[in-house]
Amino acid sequence: DTGVSQDPRHKITKRGQNVTFRCDPISEHNRLYWYRQTLGQGPEFLTYFQNEAQLEKSRLLSDRFSAERPKGSFSTLEIQRTEQGDSAMYLCASSLDRGPETQYFGPGTRLLVL
Amino acid sequence: GEDVEQSLFLSVREGDSSVINCTYTDSSSTYLYWYKQEPGAGLQLLTYIFSNMDMKQDQRLTVLLNKKDKHLSLRIADTQTGDSAIYFCASVLQAGTALIFGKGTTLSVSS
Numbered sequence: 001d002t003g004v005s006q007d008p009r010h011k012i013t014k015r016g017q018n019v020t021f022r023c024d025p026i027s028e029h030n031r032l033y034w035y036r037q038t039l040g041q042g043p044e045f046l047t048y049f050q051n052e053a054q055l056e057k058s059r060l061l062s063d064r065f066s067a068e069r070p071k072g073s074f075s076t077l078e079i080q081r082t083e084q085g086d087s088a089m090y091l092c093a094s095s096l097d098r099g100p101e102t103q104y105f106g107p108g109t110r111l112l113v114l
Numbered sequence: 115g116e117d118v119e120q121s122l123f124l125s126v127r128e129g130d131s132s133v134i135n136c137t138y139t140d141s142s143s144t145y146l147y148w149y150k151q152e153p154g155a156g157l158q159l160l161t162y163i164f165s166n167m168d169m170k171q172d173q174r175l176t177v178l179l180n181k182k183d184k185h186l187s188l189r190i191a192d193t194q195t196g197d198s199a200i201y202f203c204a205s206v207l208q209a210g211t212a213l214i215f216g217k218g219t220t221l222s223v224s225s
Contacts, residue, residue, distance in 0.1 A: 004156075006156075031210055033212070033213075035213075040217065041217055041218075042118075042202050042204070042215030042216050042217050042218055043157070043202075043213070043215050044215070045212035045213065045214075048211075048212065050210075056211070056212065058212070091156055091157065093157075093213075095210065097210055099209075100145055100162060100164070100209060101209040101210040102145075102147070102159060102162060103159075103213060104159060105149070105156040105157040105158075105159075106156050107155060107156040108155070108156045110154075
C-alpha cells in the first residue's frame with residue numbers, strides 16, 4: 001500500500017492556459033474524490049467517482065473543470081482557461097466502499113495561476 | 115447544508131494536553147473525523163468516530179462526541195513540538211459522500 005499519489009506536486013501557469021492533474025488512489029479503493037483548498041480554509045469538495053462513474057459534482061466545479069476516471073483506477077482533473085482565482089491546492093482522496101469508507105488523502109497539487 | 119466550525123488557534127506548552135473543539139450543525143452526520151495537515155502537505159487521517167459513540171481513544175488521542183450539543187473534541191495528551199500543525203474536523207452525512215470540513219485549528223506547541 002503506497003498511499004494516494006498526485007502529480008505534479010506544484011504547477012505554475014499563466015492565466016488562460018489549460019492544466020491537468022493526475023491522482024493515483026490506493027490500489028484497492030474504488031471511490032475517488034477531488035477537493036480544493038485555498039489559503040486559510042478547509043478543503044472543499046469538487047467531485048467524486050465510484051469506479052469509473054462520476055456520481056456527484058459540486059457547484060464549485062464550473063464548466064471549465066472536467067474530471068475523468070476512465071478505467072476506474074487513476075483520475076485526471078483538467079482546468080481549461082485558468083483564472084487567477086483557480087490558484088489553490090487540489091487534493092485527491094480515495095476510499096473503499098465498505099465500513100466507515102474513510103477517505104485517505106494524497107499530498108496535493110499546488111496550482112499558481114499568474 | 116452542514117456547517118462545521120472550529121476555533122482558529124490554540125497555543126500550548128510541550129507536555130501539556132491540547133483540546134481542539136469543533137461544532138457541527140447537521141444531527142444526521144454519521145461519521146466525524148479529525149485530520150492533521152502540516153505545512154505544504156496533504157491531510158493525514160488521525161482518527162474518526164461513529165455517531166453512535168461517545169468516546170474513542172487511540173494512544174495519545176481521545177475523541178469526545180456530544181450528539182445533543184453537536185460538539186466534537188480532540189484531546190492530545192503529552193503534546194509534543196511535532197504535533198504543531200493545522201487540525202481539521204470533518205463530518206459526513208452518509209459514508210462515501212463528500213466530507214464537510216471546518217476551517218482548521220492551528221496548534222502551536224512551544225518548548
